[in-house]
Amino acid sequence: MTVTDQQSVHATEPNEEGYRGFTIGHFNLRRDEYFVYIDWPTGSHTMSVDAFLRAIQRDVAWDFFYGTVNFDGVFGTVNHYGTVDIFAGRYNESYRKAELDYTENVETPLIRETFKAILDDWTSSGFDPFASPHETGSAFGIKHGDNTRAVTRTRVAAARMVGVPGDAPLRSDEDGYPVNRMFADVPQDEPEVYAEPGFENEVAAFSLFAYLSRSDVTWNPSVASVCKESLFCPTTEEYILPIIHGNDRVEWFIQLSDEITWEVEDRETGAVRARVVMKPGDVSAMPADIRHQGYSPKRSMLLVWENNSADLPDLIASGKTPTYPIDF
Numbered sequence: 001m002t003v004t005d006q007q008s009v010h011a012t013e014p015n016e017e018g019y020r021g022f023t024i025g026h027f028n029l030r031r032d033e034y035f036v037y038i039d040w041p042t043g044s045h046t047m048s049v050d051a052f053l054r055a056i057q058r059d060v061a062w063d064f065f066y067g068t069v070n071f072d073g074v075f076g077t078v079n080h081y082g083t084v085d086i087f088a089g090r091y092n093e094s095y096r097k098a099e100l101d102y103t104e105n106v107e108t109p110l111i112r113e114t115f116k117a118i119l120d121d122w123t124s125s126g127f128d129p130f131a132s133p134h135e136t137g138s139a140f141g142i143k144h145g146d147n148t149r150a151v152t153r154t155r156v157a158a159a160r161m162v163g164v165p166g167d168a169p170l171r172s173d174e175d176g177y178p179v180n181r182m183f184a185d186v187p188q189d190e191p192e193v194y195a196e197p198g199f200e201n202e203v204a205a206f207s208l209f210a211y212l213s214r215s216d217v218t219w220n221p222s223v224a225s226v227c228k229e230s231l232f233c234p235t236t237e238e239y240i241l242p243i244i245h246g247n248d249r250v251e252w253f254i255q256l257s258d259e260i261t262w263e264v265e266d267r268e269t270g271a272v273r274a275r276v277v278m279k280p281g282d283v284s285a286m287p288a289d290i291r292h293q294g295y296s297p298k299r300s301m302l303l304v305w306e307n308n309s310a311d312l313p314d315l316i317a318s319g320k321t322p323t324y325p326i327d328f
C-alpha cells in the first residue's frame with residue numbers, strides 16, 4: 001500500500017461494536033454484530049455479515065475478477081481492468097424500474113485499498129472467509145482481534161505449471177497443507193517422470209487430484225497452468241459460491257469430483273435461465289451473458305478453464321464474438 005492509497009481510504013472511528021465505517025464515492029458501508037449496512041444517494045441495503053465478508057474476500061483476492069462480482073442480487077462490482085464500477089441495484093430489474101439503482105466508477109487502487117481495509121477491519125479472529133462454514137468460526141459479534149493472515153491470502157498463481165522447478169510448489173503435510181477431511185480417499189502418489197537429460201526443467205507432471213485434496217480454501221480457483229491465454233484454474237468447492245459471478249467471456253467448467261448445482265440467471269436482470277447439475281466428468285460452457293452461483297453439498301473438485309485475453313470483453317460487448325462458445 002502506498003502512502004497515497006492509504007490516505008484515500010475514508011474510515012470513521014470505530015462504532016460501539018468496535019468496527020469502523022467506510023466511504024467510497026457516495027457509498028457508505030458499516031457493520032454491527034450481525035449485519036452490513038450499505039447506503040447510496042438513491043437507496044440502502046442490508047446483508048448478513050458472513051455472506052458479505054465471504055464475497056468481499058473473493059473480490060479482493062481476485063482483484064475484481066472477470067466481469068461482474070455480485071455480492072447478492074443488489075450490491076457488487078464490475079471490473080473494467082483499471083477502473084471498477086461499484087453498483088447497487090444495477091443488475092436488478094426491480095431496482096432499475098424503480099430508478100433506485102446507482103453506479104459509480106472508481107480507480108482500481110482506491111477500491112482495492114478500501115475493500116482491503118474493510119475486509120481486515122471487519123474480520124475478527126477465528127473467522128476465515130475463505131474456509132468452508134464448517135471449518136471456521138463465527139463472523140458475528142463485537143470486534144475481537146483480527147485474522148489478517150487469513151484475509152491477505154491471494155490465489156496461488158503459477159506462471160507456467162504447478163510443480164515445474166521455480167514455479168508454484170506442490171502442497172504437503174510439511175508445508176501445513178494436510179489432506180482435507182472430505183478427500184481422505186484421494187491417492188497421494190505422484191507420477192514418475194523420466195526426462196531426457198537436459199530437459200529436467202522442462203518436463204514435469206503432478207497429480208492434480210492430490211494437489212487439490214490439500215487445498216485449505218473453498219471457491220478460490222488457483223492458476224495451475226498457463227499456456228498463452230489459456231488458464232487452468234482448479235478449485236475445491238464446499239457450500240455456496242459466495243458471489244454471483246456475471247461473466248464477460250465464456251467460461252468452461254469440468255467437474256472433477258462430486259457434484260455442483262449451478263443456478264444460472266440473466267446477467268442484466270437476474271431472471272432465472274437454467275439450473276445445471278454437474279456430476280464427475282461433466283463439462284459445461286457458461287455463456288458470456290449470464291451470471292451464476294454454485295452449490296456444492298460435499299467438498300468437490302472443479303476445473304475452471306478461462307480465456308484470459310484482454311480483447312474478449314470488447315469483442316463480446318460489440319457483438320463481434322458470440323456470447324456462446326461453439327456452433328454445432
Ligand code: PHB
Nearest residue numbers: 219220221235245251304
Ligand atoms: C466462477 O464464477 O465461475 C467461479 C468462481 C469461483 C469458483 C468457481 C467458479 O471457485
Ligand code: FE
Nearest residue numbers: 245247251292
Ligand atoms: Fe464464473
